[in-house]
Amino acid sequence: DTLRSVSSSDGCDEGSTGTAAYDGADSARVRSDVMHQAVAAAEVPKQKQQRAAASTPQQLRAKVSRATSMPAHNSDEFHAAVEAMQPSNLVKFSLDEKKEKNKNKNKRLMFKITGASSNAVKQTLKRAGIVKTNGSSWNTLWGKVLKGNELKVLEPYQKVNHFPGTFQLGRKDSLARNVNKMRRINGPDAFPYMPRTFLLPQEREEWEQFAEEKGSTSMYIMKPNAAARGIGIKLVTGPGSVGKDKSCVVQQYINNPFLINGFKFDLRLYVAVTSFDPLRAYIFHDGLARFCTETYDPKVKCHKNRFRHLTNYSLQKTRKAFVLNTDAEQDDVGQKWSLQAVKRWMQEHDVPVDLVFGRIHDLIIKTLICADPAINTNLQLHAPHRACCFEVFGFDVLLDDTLHPWLMEVNTCPALNSDTPLDKKIKHSMMVDLYNMIGLQEVDKKKVKDELDALRSARLTGLTNPSLGEGSEISKILGGKLNMDTHKRRDVVNGRESALKGLTEEDLIVLRETEMEWARRGDFQVLYPAPGASKYLGVFEAQRYLNILLAEYVDTPSSSKPCILPGFVTPAPASVPGGGLSRVMSSVTPLRSLESQSVSSHGQSSSKISARRSNSGMVAPSASTTVSRRPASPGVLSARHSMPSRRAAGSALELTTPSSKQQFSRSGSGHLPCLPGSSR
16 A cells, blocks of 8 residues: 555656656655655555465454454455455465366366467466366467457356457557547646647648648658557658558657667666556556667657667567677666666666656556456446456556657567566566466356256246355355445446445445456556546546546545445345435335235245345335235335235235226246236
8 A cells, every 4th residue: 555655646747748857856766765765654454465375264253253353455364354265266476386287177167378478478377276278168369359249258257368449559559549539538737647648540631731730840650550570660850751541550750769878778667557447557667778780869850760769579570780688687687677677777776767657657548548348338338247357458658858748559468588587587477476466266057057057947937136155166256146226336437426325236346356356467557547537537438436546545545434344234225226215215115025915826835935035135114014915005016014824826916006906817837927017
């Protein structure tokens, strides 16, 4: 939390133009020192947390059960309780330990690769005892983006490495459209991190007008709409260099880059997203810096020399002057450095690291937010489960000489191959932490199939909200079904109520899920939601309840945070699913509750049936409530309190509506016909 609060305070330069040079930034250097002190101070609770994690789950649960008072948030007891909440069937990933594959075929873990992959992915999965397969019963898939019909048939235990609609970030033209849309809605200062961009051939006239205003000295970079590894990228001097019917993206060239030892470079940052509703994003603590092989001189106007202007690694490594890194410990040698080496260089040269990366974090968060509407729409249409997708993005960022970051592109399939020892060190470590964070679970696939069949059968026979119980395999995987309180959601989204007031079962599931994910994140740093997350809520095109919930949670001081631990908190009663009127009409008995009190044709007591309906999510009155045979005033369902009674099948039940008075008789099948206009 200390690290998160420091990073959030550094990332508050929302809409900053980055015009302040770093030469006399004494105050910024002080902030940098504060950052290092905070990092050192954070090591103590981190070590305590590691010691707590070293305990067995049984010891942690016993420790929590012995607690007589509610643990303070972020205390040792709180971390122990979060660790005790972790599923017992989580798969553990590491860089060293090798596990044998499970001999039980139903529980055997499998992975599938489609398209290009890398050793970083394969070795991480194999070390955990996961077996490669070409079939369909895999636990995790790494490869191409699945189509909508392929996503819909995913099992609860299956996880894929792409969100549907991820091309909204990966394609250069789609990214530009989403950023421009954000700027139109929130103003041009809402996203100051992308150079002036033109989509050809539609915006050719605008480009010609812009180029005429800037003069002949300006340069532009031309990129294909969907390409990678520097393929098709060219530097051009103006519209006359590009064909009129050419379909591509043209960006204004940044001619004042920040240099290290005279060389231009860009940063490859690894960003993991585990959910888009709510948005949960992380940045890996290390990354890569790719350098050109020729020194940069702004006075030399040679736009044809790609080795001076383009930082693409796949391009630069073909040149004789390219220096290959051969030692992972010497991470500041050659044309590829680690992100940590760049930070060390900046500190040595009095560059305010915290200020720079605060702006970079702001850039990443807003980039993800600009694609939020499209990706969430695709998730609602195609994703069958909340946690079936995750993704690692490669953000390419360039700094100019005022320390302002510029977004070059977002890679949805960042290269994870290990050309050098430095690549292997960073990428393998990242993949281990990624898979630990997403929480892959070892389940009995046969039991999952049987439970899904039971759910389908229950729905076909009329049970609208069947439940499998907490011990089922599906409940272990999904952590619980989100029964939405629509009344509270509406009030929170409209600003009439705090999301943390009266936490419902849905709220507790999401908050616990988030805390457990944070506990497993390893060297990933929380980007969103981090302290200060509420300032981004206005940037979202659509306000989502779960985003508001998490933003309020992280922005609430630790001493005032609501307790979310099992055994110390009871969820507030949710509204009727789809209705949201339980708070207003708490005294009115719903039709389904009346049905649940009626005696079945098999002679079950009303108390047993009522209990069953209540467990399945329906609102049921007490067992002593029975239906009156005499109608009440028009429009009201009458009931009286008495001891449970038995009625023979076929007895009449009289109900009154404002429009008519009808008699419905219970048939031998035990089904109660519905009122006119109702859903059943």
